[in-house]
Amino acid sequence: MLQQQKQIKFSNYSELYDLLVPQDHLLRSITELVDFSFVYDELKDKYCSYNGRMAEDPIRMFKYLLLKTIYSISDVDVVKRTLTDLSFKYFLGLCPEETNLIDPSLLSKFRRQRLKDTKIMDMLIKKTVCIALEKGIIQSKRFFVDATHSLSRSNSVNATDYLTYQMEQTTRIVHSINESFKLPELPDLHGLSEKKKFPVVLSTAVDYVAAVEAAPPLVAMPAVSERLNLLKEIIADAKIRYVTSKDPDARIGHKTKSRSFFGYKTHLVMSEERIIVAADVTSGEADDGKMLERLVEKTEENGVEIDTIIGDTAYSSKANLDMINDKNENENKDIKLCSPLNPVISNGTRKGATFDYNKDAGRFVCPAGHMAVSRSKPQQKTNVPGKYHNPVIVFSFDVERCKVCPLREGCYKPGAKKKTYSVRVLANTHKKQMEYEKTSEFVYLQRKRYMIEAKNAELKNVFGYDRAMSYGLASMELQGAMAIFAANLKRIIRIM
Template identity: 50%
Template sequence: MIQKQQTLVLSPYAALYDIVVPKDNMLRQINELVDFSFIYEELKDKYCLDNGRNAIDPICMFKYLLLKAIFELSDVDLVERSKYDLSFKYFLGMAPEDSVINTSSLTKFRKLRLKDMNLLDMLIQKSVSIAVDQGILKSTSIIVDATHTKARYNQKSPQEILQDRARKLRKTVYAMNESIKVKMPTKNTTNVLEDEIEYCQRLISFIEEESGVAQVPKILEPLNLLKETVEDDVEAIRLATDPDARVGHKSVDSSFFGYKTHLAMTEERIITAAVITTGEKNDGKQLQTLIEKSKSAGMNVKTVIGDTAYSEKDNIAYTKKNEIDLVAKLNPKVTQGSRKKEDEFLFNKDAGMYVCPAGHMAIRKAREGKKSIGKNQKNKYYFDVEICKRCALREGCYKQGANSKSYCVTIKSEEHSEQMAFQETEFFKEKSKERYKIEAKNSELKHGHGYDVATSSGLIGMQLQGAMTIFAVNLKRILKLQD
């Protein structure tokens, strides 16, 4: 049996919870808000029900991971805090005197029980259904955006990672007792990874056995982080690779190495859909998936609010077909017309032709591209190449030896023309003001829940991190809206 009674075991100390975990405690509120029994149904195929030792209750294991996402703790520090923090024990369904799990159990649970699960969509749908049941989610608009997460590895060399964490540990120890500096193990001075690992192991041993400060809470976090890096991640650091991470661009001159999380969020700031991809993926290409996932989660989507990245032609056609207002500005190249040297080549409306800087008019025009397929069509204007060959202004305009000289002008499609008109409406302008909300949500994910850097290697690990983090922030938001 993996399912266990989710009420507290009878304990002479159970009354402590009513004293130290008040009704407005966030973890008590989450326990009352969420029926976690859905975890049993999702995980029943991952357990052997008629053989072997009794497993740790999967709800308890799931809650450990949720605590990790809410409080941004390492596995070691999460288990350590669970020993003495009664709000944690109450949330986990334990009696005050119960023993906590072994840290390795969390790793096994992630790898063996949660592998191959569509945890991301499941948890988002669960939190959205809670919001609907609570009467909180009333919006018919979703705001879309993408946030980036740096890969755990490859940002620094393996040796740099170890050096950085060892440095932080030493700095914390010196702040407690500067005189201990002379007793510290001699730093590694070579560029050999094995030597750096050996030095870190000596540093850990010294602090644990000789420093006298190893049990100070302020020392424990950097100490545990270095130990976890050396003991658990040596193989990963030795490889120093994340096979799924890719380079993405935040701007023309700013890039990152890692992943993107494409989000859809309601005006009440409840996340209704997420797609986690490698870093190079285009934001706009995820829009239709985000809309469909939001609908599957229970949203009635009537309006989508986003930036210019989401206003590509296919998205305009898709939202129009599904009777959804797309509040996303067109790229200025579309609204202003896409053509080179627009100040030099001028249009003669009487002749319906373009005139070059030297004053020569095009002799014919032709249309390129098929209507409603791929990119917009273009009008191509051809000039008399014999005149171009002799023109005084041919330098930089006519390529020597070319058999033709032409000038192209993109034609606005019907979709773009309608979107341009929609951009000028008061509805569009008012709805555009809601977009800032998702930027604040991205900041909350990164700075409040450690979503700026991946906690493991690979896309699967990133999806697990995203699932738990988004579930946590959605629950916190629901509790806030209930106040």
């Protein structure tokens, strides 16, 4: 149950904030910039208004999650640091002398129960875009589109291997501080089945945590305590998910024909001022180009006018070019798609096909996520002598995978010795786009694509968006929402 009226707290020590929290501190700037009452308005229906125990303020709980994202720390550490960091207390609206803080487990419940089914990513991005428009920051009508990948927490390995890896990382940090400190030895798993390995490793991990906690001087070191708290969270997750160690919503995506990843993709639209104005999270195998129409709709819903869309070859599909042309004709607009044509992806696939084209690898990917193993050079095929059709490119797949694929029905003919997929190159239908590619404007805009690549790097390196913190698409959306919200606020503050 939520409080009907927020209690105002008075303290004789409030002046400490003016003395010890600088005026240009990031958390002070965010507090002055953002009215967080929108969190209460969005979440009040998630609480009972007349029954139950008095709940923690949803605005404060949301701010805890924001602090966790900005400083890349665990649930335990964000509460622990609040006890001694005045900037944290100032941001959370606590009195300087207050020591009665929340239990860290409440943050997990808040994420799973209160933020469920809230479309939090769209909500937070729209809030930052509104602030940017109000401050006159977003003025350009040119926008960049791109997708960045995040590895799954399980990263396609079982819980046994992941626990072992995390213990090795903890050992490295502990021994960098005290080389002589003795930790439980990692178990010898030789000869054990996968089913028997997990209980042994899990028991060792629990002993591992106990051994480190038995040495208070070590635990007092921030680097050790943060790594230890992370290991505890992983142990708790592993106990629940050891049967299905892989992330149920993550999928295999391809960066090149020889490099793949297991995880998710976040599709972004960014203004020239480097403010993210729309985003969507999908599993790793999703086609970047097919997300363009949805991203354009979200951008316009957030009150931003589009003049030019700048992207890589993934967005130059025939469907996208037709979508832009239809939008210009029906809505009397003049939107330009600054995306280089690819002779394969620009013309789509044959009718009824559900194969997606991966622009990084230059290959098609089947609905099961398997990539073509080879592709032919463009061939002109015709049954009529003296007549030639547009060139055809043939992609070949590994037939041994097709034989056991769960989606083989209707795709692979039983007994067939090969599986191919052919597409016709229809460059004649894209003369207008080909002419646009030759202009100096197109070349100039393509050179500016580094800006969104830099934003992707910021999300990963600064806000920990290179790997999922939990399991499932909903958790990835929440992580992405908080990372983008924090990145946008920092950018707005910097420009102001």
